[in-house]
Amino acid sequence: MAAIAAARAIASAPQIAACFPWSIDMYRGPEVQPFAVAPRVTPTDTIPVHGGEAPMSIGEATIKMHNPLEPTPQNLAKGHVQFDTYCAPCHGDNGQGKGPVAHLLMKSPKNLITGASKNLPDGYIYGAIRNGVLTMPSYANEMPIEQRWQAVMYLRSMQAAQKNKLAGK
Ligand code: HEC
Structure with missing residues (x-):
């Protein structure tokens, strides 16, 4: 009798009946505690272990970072392409801050030829690209x-060209 009553009770409560007893499966299942089993060893060469840079502020970059590249025509030519691709839209082809999207920005891009970066170390410009500067986004x-x-x-070559022009060289 009791069994019939219980069956009726379950049948008349469709929500409970629908999920019982599967709803408690998760309590009963075999469990593996964290680190009860040693993690699998990562196969070699599947995660990068070389290169990369620790996070650093633009101030730290200004002091610590130095251009490791040789000033070859190839590096310069590639830099020209990078500048035209990533910097010129805002700073302009000539770096003077009047790129085609400059008018859309909240704050005007700086003049990179005559502005502060001219007298600051390479690391400052590097840090600006890496971290962004105030309203300028990071290009890391x-x-x-x-x-x-x-x-x-x-950029340095453009600054130097401007300096020579002013000096009448
Ligand atoms: C989306 C537009 C945008 C792009 C693209 C951009 N910049 Fe800027 N940049 C700015 C703005 C705006 C500022 C001024 C930020 C401020 O003062 O809030 C700035 C500032 C700088 C400064 C600091 C100048 C100073 O006088 O202190 C440097 C250096 C600089 N940018 C270099 C670069 C270089 C190099 C690239 C290309 C890799 C680049 N920027 C790409 C918008 C841009």
Whole structure:
């Protein structure tokens, strides 16, 4: 009798009946405690262990980072391409801050030829690309380390050309 009553009770409560007894399966199942089983060893060469840079502020980059690339025509030419691709839209082809999208920005891009970066070390420009500066976004994801330095090198060459022009050289 009791069994019939229980069956009726379950049948008249469709929500409970629908999930009983599977709803408690998770309590009964075999369990593996964290680290009860040693993690599998990662096969060699599946995660990067070389390269990469520790996080650093633009101030640290200014002091610590130096351009590791040789000033070859190839690096300069690549830097030109990087600059035209990633910097010129805002800073302009000539670096003077009047790129085609500059008018859309909340704050105007700086003049990179006559502005503060002219008198600051390479690491400052590198840090600006890597971390962004105030309203300027970071280009760390778009430009790998080598390309950032190539862009720095090209910008330096434009600054030097301007200096020579002013000096009448
Ligand atoms: C989306 C537009 C945009 C792009 C693209 C961009 N910048 Fe900027 N950049 C800015 C703005 C805006 C500022 C000024 C930020 C502020 O003061 O809030 C700035 C500032 C800088 C400064 C600091 C200048 C100073 O006088 O202190 C440097 C250096 C710089 N950018 C370099 C670069 C380089 C190199 C690239 C290409 C890799 C680049 N920027 C790409 C918008 C941009």
